[in-house]
Amino acid sequence: MRTVVFAAMVAIAMFGTPPSAVTQVEFYQEGNRLYQEGDFEGALASYLRLVEAGFESGEVYYNIGNTYFKLGDVAPSILYYERARRLLPGDADVQANLDLARSLTVDEIEPLPRFWLFSALDWWVGLMSRTLLIAVVAASYLVGIGAVLLLVLKRGAHVAVWGRRIASASGVVFFMFGLNLAVREFELGQAQEAVVLQPQVDVLSAPLDDETLTIFTVHEGTKVRIDRFSEEWAEVVLEDGRVGWVQVGVLETI
Amino acid sequence: MRGLDWAATVFLAIIVPGVAASMAAPLEVAAVQLQVDASVSPSVVPLNGQFTLEVELRGANQVDAEPSLPELGDFSRYIGRNSSTSIQMIGGVTTVSLTIQYRYRAIREGTFEIGAVEVEAGGQVLRTRPVTLTVSTEVDAAGAGPDPSGIGAEDLFMVAEVSKTRVYENEPIEVSYRLFTRLNVSSYSLFDLAENQGFWVEEVPGPRNSQVEQRVLDGQPYTTAVLRRVVLFPAGPGTKTIEPMSVEASVRVRRQTRSLLDDFFSGSRFFPSQEATVITSAPVAVEVLPLPVPGRPRSFTGLVGRLDVSASIDRSSVETNDAVTLELIVEGEGNLRGLAAPIIDFPADFEVFPPEVTESIDRSDSRIRGSRTYEYVLIPRSPGEKTIPPVEMSYFDAESALYATSASQPLRLDVTGDAVIGAPSGRAGVETLREDIRFIQIGPPSLGVLGGSLADAPGFWIVALLPLVALLGALGLRKHWDRLEGDVAYARGRRAGRLAKKRLAQARVVMSEGDARAFYAEVERALRGFLADKLNVAEAGFMSQVAEEELRRRGVPGVDTRDYFACLGECDRARFAPPRSSAEEKSGFLGRAAEAMTAVQEGLS
Numbered sequence: 001m002r003t004v005v006f007a008a009m010v011a012i013a014m015f016g017t018p019p020s021a022v023t024q025v026e027f028y029q030e031g032n033r034l035y036q037e038g039d040f041e042g043a044l045a046s047y048l049r050l051v052e053a054g055f056e057s058g059e060v061y062y063n064i065g066n067t068y069f070k071l072g073d074v075a076p077s078i079l080y081y082e083r084a085r086r087l088l089p090g091d092a093d094v095q096a097n098l099d100l101a102r103s104l105t106v107d108e109i110e111p112l113p114r115f116w117l118f119s120a121l122d123w124w125v126g127l128m129s130r131t132l133l134i135a136v137v138a139a140s141y142l143v144g145i146g147a148v149l150l151l152v153l154k155r156g157a158h159v160a161v162w163g164r165r166i167a168s169a170s171g172v173v174f175f176m177f178g179l180n181l182a183v184r185e186f187e188l189g190q191a192q193e194a195v196v197l198q199p200q201v202d203v204l205s206a207p208l209d210d211e212t213l214t215i216f217t218v219h220e221g222t223k224v225r226i227d228r229f230s231e232e233w234a235e236v237v238l239e240d241g242r243v244g245w246v247q248v249g250v251l252e253t254i
Numbered sequence: 255m256r257g258l259d260w261a262a263t264v265f266l267a268i269i270v271p272g273v274a275a276s277m278a279a280p281l282e283v284a285a286v287q288l289q290v291d292a293s294v295s296p297s298v299v300p301l302n303g304q305f306t307l308e309v310e311l312r313g314a315n316q317v318d319a320e321p322s323l324p325e326l327g328d329f330s331r332y333i334g335r336n337s338s339t340s341i342q343m344i345g346g347v348t349t350v351s352l353t354i355q356y357r358y359r360a361i362r363e364g365t366f367e368i369g370a371v372e373v374e375a376g377g378q379v380l381r382t383r384p385v386t387l388t389v390s391t392e393v394d395a396a397g398a399g400p401d402p403s404g405i406g407a408e409d410l411f412m413v414a415e416v417s418k419t420r421v422y423e424n425e426p427i428e429v430s431y432r433l434f435t436r437l438n439v440s441s442y443s444l445f446d447l448a449e450n451q452g453f454w455v456e457e458v459p460g461p462r463n464s465q466v467e468q469r470v471l472d473g474q475p476y477t478t479a480v481l482r483r484v485v486l487f488p489a490g491p492g493t494k495t496i497e498p499m500s501v502e503a504s505v506r507v508r509r510q511t512r513s514l515l516d517d518f519f520s521g522s523r524f525f526p527s528q529e530a531t532v533i534t535s536a537p538v539a540v541e542v543l544p545l546p547v548p549g550r551p552r553s554f555t556g557l558v559g560r561l562d563v564s565a566s567i568d569r570s571s572v573e574t575n576d577a578v579t580l581e582l583i584v585e586g587e588g589n590l591r592g593l594a595a596p597i598i599d600f601p602a603d604f605e606v607f608p609p610e611v612t613e614s615i616d617r618s619d620s621r622i623r624g625s626r627t628y629e630y631v632l633i634p635r636s637p638g639e640k641t642i643p644p645v646e647m648s649y650f651d652a653e654s655a656l657y658a659t660s661a662s663q664p665l666r667l668d669v670t671g672d673a674v675i676g677a678p679s680g681r682a683g684v685e686t687l688r689e690d691i692r693f694i695q696i697g698p699p700s701l702g703v704l705g706g707s708l709a710d711a712p713g714f715w716i717v718a719l720l721p722l723v724a725l726l727g728a729l730g731l732r733k734h735w736d737r738l739e740g741d742v743a744y745a746r747g748r749r750a751g752r753l754a755k756k757r758l759a760q761a762r763v764v765m766s767e768g769d770a771r772a773f774y775a776e777v778e779r780a781l782r783g784f785l786a787d788k789l790n791v792a793e794a795g796f797m798s799q800v801a802e803e804e805l806r807r808r809g810v811p812g813v814d815t816r817d818y819f820a821c822l823g824e825c826d827r828a829r830f831a832p833p834r835s836s837a838e839e840k841s842g843f844l845g846r847a848a849e850a851m852t853a854v855q856e857g858l859s
Contacts, residue, residue: 024701025698025699025701028699028701032694032696035694050701051704054703054704055701055702055703055704056701056702056703056704057699057700057701057702058699058700059695059697059699059700060699060701062694062695063694063695066691066692066693066694067694069691070691087702093692093693093695096691096692097691097692100689100690100691101691129700130700131700134708138717141717141718141721142717142721145721145722145724145725146721148725149721149724149725149728152725152728152729152731152732153728153731153732181708185707185708186707
């Protein structure tokens with residue numbers, strides 16, 4: 001029993017921020033203060049210092065997206081909202097602002113209908129925040145192991161019945177949410193995506209610098225999926241399934 | 255004079271149709287060679303000057319359809335058309351012709367080509383040659399060659415009289431278009447009303463039958479009349495132009511005549527010729543000042559002039575759910591038509607219907623004054639002493655250049671009866687006024703190292719592995735317990751040391767009592783019991799030789815067991831002949847026995 005308590009304490013400590021991040025939070029708070037005062041340039045600089053220091057945070061990305069939006073740069077705001085969405089899948093605020101920013105872009109792309117199972121998986125992956133997910137996985141792991149320990153060490157009809165029930169329930173929870181966490185941590189099945197940051201980009205049918213190969217034109221703020229690279233060219237797929245090649249430099253990966 | 259003119263009219267009325275009828279027969283025969291020409295006169299016109307496009311058809315006196323004219327709209331404005339036919343008989347040859355004159359006013363500078371005019375006559379389609387027209391500001395009206403009518407610019411002109419040339423935004427400007435003439439103007443028609451862009455135009459009916467008066471201008475007597483009056487409200491600040499207006503006037507002129515006959519037929523004596531001429535007023539520049547921002551009341555909606563607001567309700571007490579009428583009268587001067595509806599803070603539980611607006615504007619004076627009446631129907635839904643707050647409306651007084659506010663009196667309404675619950679009290683969906691992004695996150699952020707994984711988090715491996723270690727430990731413990739329960743030999747072996755220690759402790763107790771026999775018996779029991787437990791044999795039938803054999807079989811080296819059996823033998827002997835050993839010796843023996851047991855245990859394991 002003492003082991004379980006100790007492990008739980010460690011688990012709680014684990015969710016704390018790394019020690020070097022403590023000073024970084026000040027940049028975040030400074031950015032928030034400037035944003036609320038309407039100094040969007042200053043807020044952006046403050047937030048970006050945090051990112052340049054090698055930290056990532058869904059909240060910070062979201063705030064950067066908001067700041068770019070207020071400054072009138074829709075394309076970078078979409079880029080940062082998309083980044084925020086990777087870290088905070090299922091966050092309603094991120095989704096709402098992303099939708100609003102997307103409605104202001106030039107390209108109106110009708111996305112292909114998705115197979116329902118993928119949509120369901122996406123919903124499942126974005127069901128809860130990372131912290132909560134980690135807590136659920138850790139708790140189910142500890143409870144499950146605890147129940148097995150009880151089963152091993154104690155004898156008795158009650159212990160056997162309840163221990164087995166708790167162990168199997170927490171095993172199911174651990175498996176389901178652990179898979180969810182693994183998908184998110186290792187970015188399993190997540191395609192590499194990018195946002196167009198140039199005002200206008202010609203998409204070519206082959207990775208060659210030849211204007212006659214232009215098959216269509218995309219504008220800033222459009223999200224594309226990158227399928228493969230060929231030197232400084234990237235093969236991109238639009239949400240409506242159209243495929244073409246662009247220079248890597250015009251894209252910013254999410 | 256009058257009598258003679260009349261006589262001539264009668265004469266011609268009788269004679270001319272007869273002559274025309276007698277000529278109709280040869281006319282049809284002669285209509286073989288059709289010819290059409292177009293000309294423009296003058297070919298160089300000043301800007302805003304008048305020019306005539308003349309289409310002459312020879313060989314016929316009528317057209318099958320109205321000639322189709324080229325598009326002239328981009329540089330000229332159409333005024334009107336006349337047509338005339340003529341019959342000439344020269345040497346027995348009758349020539350008929352039809353002349354159609356289209357009058358235009360040039361509105362843009364440049365040289366323009368007037369394309370072909372298509373004329374359908376006598377079943378043929380004829381086209382004229384294109385002609386060229388130059389519109390230039392270089393030539394002034396006087397220098398544009400002799401006016402076909404022979405009317406000088408000083409004889410007939412029009413002036414736009416403006417009440418003010420420096421006004422505030424939305425301040426009324428009165429413009430009177432006044433005609434000055436020294437000629438006999440028989441009629442006039444306004445054909446080009448100025449399109450005053452940037453102004454709100456309010457037409458003011460002129461005085462009945464344009465009061466004609468005599469004025470002396472530059473020593474010359476003129477007959478003058480106001481043809482049109484408008485009030486303009488400038489819509490925004492800046493320098494604005496009041497566009498010119500054109501009037502076509504018919505003037506009776508008397509030409510210089512060459513002969514009496516000419517004089518007779520041209521009709522100067524009997525039929526003064528009617529000449530149509532177009533006169534245009536000059537544009538007037540107006541400077542419009544913006545309304546001052548400091549001191550602008552919140553209830554100001556843009557009216558420049560004067561306002562007076564009054565409000566009344568048709569009764570002072572009402573039952574809930576009964577209608578009351580609020581009448582709000584706004585009287586004043588200025589652009590009342592452009593007045594925004596007042597904003598009234600009705601009590602929240604009043605149902606308010608959109609007002610019925612009636613308007614009466616008095617334009618008879620140069621100032622536009624009038625009133626607007628707003629009739630609101632109100633239905634109070636809950637009882638109580640209700641107050642309709644004063645309605646404020648502000649205006650800008652251009653003369654004093656100050657803002658002023660007029661407010662109505664607050665109105666009291668006593669509402670009796672029961673509150674109406676569930677009445678449609680103006681419920682409506684929440685309206686989205688503007689779309690904006692949601693606010694930033696201000697809570698503590700979950701910061702992570704870029705590209706870091708969960709495994710980098712402190713404590714991750716402890717949480718992940720410690721329970722597993724605990725589980726392994728528990729499994730080992732379980733296995734041990736199970737063996738203790740199921741395997742007697744294992745249980746006895748595990749128990750042996752503990753029991754032996756207990757018996758040795760017992761021996762130490764006995765030793766202090768001084769009974770040597772009992773002491774050795776206790777040590778022997780401890781030694782025997784220990785090995786019996788370890789080898790899982792009955793203690794009762796314990797034989798040293800058997801035990802020694804068994805230990806050798808289990809591979810315990812003789813070195814380890816020798817001391818043990820030595821101790822056992824000593825105990826055996828002491829039971830029958832206890833040595834008189836001291837307490838130290840006994841204690842030392844106890845230690846030896848314990849060491850011997852440890853040695854055996856090590857050898858067994």
